[in-house]
Structure formats: C-alpha cells, structure tokens
Amino acid sequence: MEQIVQQIEAYKQEIAAFQPKNAEELEQYRIRFLGTKGLVKSLFGEMKNVPNEQKKEFGQVLNAFKVLAESRYEAFQQLKDEAAGATGQLDLTLPGEPHRLGTRHPISLVRNKAIRIFERLGFTIAEGPEIENDWHNFTALNLAENHPARDMQDTFYVHNNPDWLLRTHTSSVQVRAMEEGKLPIRIICPGRVYRNETISARAHCFFHQIEGLYIAENVSFADLKQTLYYFVQEFFGENFKVRFRPSFFPFTEPSAEMDISCLICGGEGCNVCKHTGWVEILGCGMVHPQVLENCGIDSGKYTGFAFGMGIERLTMLKYQIKDLRLFSENDARFLKQFQGTV
Template sequence: MEQLLQQIELYKQEIAAAEATNADMVEAFRIKYLGTKGLVKSVMGEMKNVPNDQKKAFGQILNDFKLFAENKFEILKQSIDDSQQSTANSIDLSLPGSPVSVGTRHPLSIVRNQIVSIFKRLGFAVSEGPEIEDDWHNFGAMNLPEDHPARDMQDTFYISQNPAWLLRTHTSSVQARVMEHQKPPIRVICPGRVYRNETISARAHCFFHQVEGLYIDENVSFADLKQTLYFFVQEMFGKEVKVRFRPSYFPFTEPSAEMDISCLICDSKGCNVCKHTGWVEILGSGMVHPKVLENFGIDSNKYTGFAFGMGVERICQLKYQVNDLRLYSQNDVRFLKQFTGAI
C-alpha cells in the first residue's frame, strides 16, 4: 500500500502542475484523469486490494484524490471561460471603425429646399396649409366657380359633399388663406403636396409636389414677375439656360404665361422629354386676377400682384435627369442612394 500512496502523491503533483491554454487542453486533462479509463478511475480500482482493516482510511485518501483532480479540472475550465470572455469584451483601438451607412434627403426634398432657399433670398416668406381643403379655398376663391370648365383639368379626390371637402389640387389654396388673414404687401411661397385624379405613368401621378408664389403690392408689374423668374432659373439651372414665355390661360391670373427653359437633357437638340422641341415647360405664371383680389377685400385699383406655380418633380427631373416620375415614390434604395452627395 505504501507504493500506491507514493504513486498518488506523484499524480497529485502532476495534476497540480497541469496547465491549459484552450478548451482542447482542458478536455484532454479531463479524459486523462477523470475519464472512464483515466488515472483516477484506475487508482480507485485498487480499493479491492486494500486489507479490510485499512479500507476506511484508504477510502478517504482515494476520495480526496478524486476531489483534488475534479477541483483542478474546474479551475482549468474556468480559466478558459474567463479568457474567452475577456477576449470578447476587449476593444482593439487600432482597428478601423465599422462603416456607418450615411443616408440622404429624398431628391424631391433636396430640390424643394433649393427652390425655397432661392426665393427666400428675394424676400419671400414660406407659408403652408392643410392638404384636405374646402371647396371655397381650393376653387371658389381662385375664380373657379362650380360650373367653370377649368375644374375638369383639376379633377381631384373628394372626401365629402355638401359641404365639399377634397384633397387640394394646388397650393393656391394656401395663397387664399394668406390673403384671407394678411393685407398687402404680401410676398410668400407655398410648397406642399397636391392631388389630382390622374392615371399613374412615367409622366404623371395622382399626387405630386408644388411650390407656388404670390407677390401683392402697389405698382407690381409683369416685368417684376419676369425678372423674379429669370433670377430663379439662373440660380437653379445656371446662367446659360435660355428662357421663353408663352401666352396661356389660368382662371386666377390675367394675363397668364407659361415659362419654358431650354432642355437640359438633350441640350436643346430634341428628345422625348422636350418632345423634340428643345424646350421644356417648368411653370405657369401671371398677374393675379382682380376678381381674386376682390374675393379677399383687397382693392384691385390700388394693388396688383403676380403669382406662379411649379411642379417640384419636373424641376427635379430636369436637374437630375430622372426619366420616370414613379421613381420618386417607389422607395427604391438603388435610386435614392444616387443622391447621397447632393445634400
């Protein structure tokens, strides 16, 4: 038995000196000492050779040896777990940072903000109004009575009848509300979303965005209107862009004109966007109709004014050469990512 006790002491020294730097080494320790064919099992098997009068004392020695090996295994296992946890929580400050995906404004927001910025430099304030409007502010106040044929061009979505509530067809309704509560001089632009009952296609949509402008004061002339719009076009598209005015008709302005610019997509050589004319319409304009002024108690003999309105989608189409209006509302990330550098 003396020889077996010496062997156990040697095993304990060997176990005490054992080290492990990874999970495989810990597993190898378990198999060698605590496995079904390990040294602890082998030593425990010597119990059958111990005399009966020494079994109790020797059993205690064998049990202490087994606990010693198991404690060592737990220590090695815990050291590996702590090492892995420490590695997982450590930060290598020399590594490059994780890339951060940078978003961008929607192209319509970019262009809208540019338009607003240009007119703010000319002294225009910004006014906004509700998208659900009553018939008076949307049509009646703008010289569009119920039987007026021009209403057919602005077929819209009605919320209710008697009284009539509808999705506004233009931001002229905001101009109406401004004239209702403010006396001249008035100088505002009215950006916002509008709705019309249109078939959705590459060139039209049932909702779009407008920026309309209104300037009312004494001695305001058509020359003031033209110079204001000349300045806008040059600031938005560049000094080289050509401009022309064509007589037109709008119920709320008289005289009225549509404004064209030279096509930026084909350099005025002719393409599908400009319908091979070299010119693209960008806005409608005119002198405010006296009837509109009188609707809000503004003396049309003392005050005159001009108004204009443009579609943000059309301006954006020319500025960034977008060939399909539906792209603006499809939320296609591939399309939107192209404007990251345009903020």
C-alpha cells in the same frame, strides 16, 4: 437484412434515451446520426445489398428511422439557439454594427434649393392643409362650380356637400394668406398636391409644388418676369434658353407659361420634352382682380403676380431623370445617388 433491422432497433433505443445536457452533446448526436458520414446515410447505402422483393419493406424501415433521428434532434434545437444567443451577448470584443448614413431625397434637395433662392428675394414660407374645402381650392380662385378649368384639376374628394378634397395646388395657401389681409404679401408655398391623373413617366396622382405670390401697390408683369429670370438662372445656370408663352389660368390675367430649353436632351427632343426641345417649368401671371376682391383686397389699389412650378419637373431637369415614378418607388439604388446635406 434481419441483422440490419436489429441494428436499427438498437439505434432507436439509443435515440430514445438521448438527453443532451448542452449544445456540444447535441452536435455530437447530429454528427453521429445525421452527418454526411452518419448512421442514417450509411444505412441507406445498404439498400443496394437488399433483394428486390424486400426493398420496399426495408425502405419503409429506413424512412421511419430517419424521421425519428431528425425529430429527436429538432426537439433539442433550443439548446443550440440558446448557446448561440448567450455567446453573442457575452462577446463584447466584436465590432459594433456601423450606422448607415442616408441621403436626402432629391425632391427635398431641390425644394430646399428653390426656397433658398426665393428667400434671397424677400419671400417667406407659408403652409396650409392638404385637405381643403371647395372655396379655398377652387371658388375663391375664380373657378366656379361648373367652370371647365376644373376638369384639368380633377382630384380626390373625401366629403361632399360641403365638398372637402385633397388640394390640387398650393394656391389654396395663397388664398388663406390673402384673406388675412396683411399687406404687402410676398410668400412662397411649398407642399404636396394631388390630382386624379394616370401614372406615367411624366405624371403621377400626387406631386410637389412651389407657388409664389407677391401683392403690393404698383406690381407689374415686368416684376414677375425679372423674378422668374433670376430664379431660373440661379437654379439652372445660364446655359439654356427661356421663353414665355401666352396661356390661360382663371386666377391670373394676363397669364403665361415659362419654358426653358430641355436640359436632358439639349433641345434635340426626348420623352420628357415630348420631342419639342422645350420643357414647361411653371405657369404664372398677374393675379386676377376678381381673386383679389374674393379675398377682401382692393383691386383698385393693389396688384400682384403669382406663379407655380412642379418640384418633380425641376428635379428631373436638374438631375436628368427621365421617369417621374422613380421618386416614389423607394428604390435605394436610385436614392443613394444623391448627396445629403446637413
């Protein structure tokens, strides 16, 4: 054992005097002392020849030697890193890194398609702020302060008295367009909206809408129905059924909800259609006379219709997606399935 300890002391002096000039000398040092056949591993192999009463003392010596050899190597690691960096900068023959082409988000694909369909009917795009005041989001739309319908549109308030909030629908954009008084009005309002809802496969605290508004003289419910029939046939094709159900919205009268047979289960029943075979895709109706008056439009001369639909709902039906949460999880495995368009 004494002979081995003397060898270790000689190796320690060699390590202390080691001053590499380049990465090649540093690599030779690593192989000599720290490699699989290096001195450190060889010396640890001598442990079996040491008497049991001396193993503890010898083990401490070996561990100290190993730490010294490793720390000396790490002290000059910068030489190796600089050499690798310099090589990478000078080697101009290496092929360049390819640029990965992304794809459009499915929400964007569906929104753009819906916009193109309505543009063929003469609708133009109108946009507005996502942070709204109470008047444009609720009161002007015949939703008084204590109206029970506000409970269905519980949202996130950013300021009280006066109330400023994250808009619950893009109907606020319609109010702003009506207040301008430039008639007739034929607009669609795409955008993101917010509601305080429990996140699930069918609901989220934010989502996207497209709402439409047409105000002119002699506009009827028949105009509304034909507009929506045209849209769903252009968007989904013709292999489905359509139905209108009477409903209630404070800002339209009469009001209806439009359903189509579920394209995911073929009408058999699934979690998306709540096992009914039908999926509601939009709400609609004739603009309430009080809403027209609130916005300075003569309800005795002008009539109009409005509708609103969730883009996520359309996307789920078109691509047969069963969980709405996938749209906002940013999972590349999900997103790369959708083909981008220029």
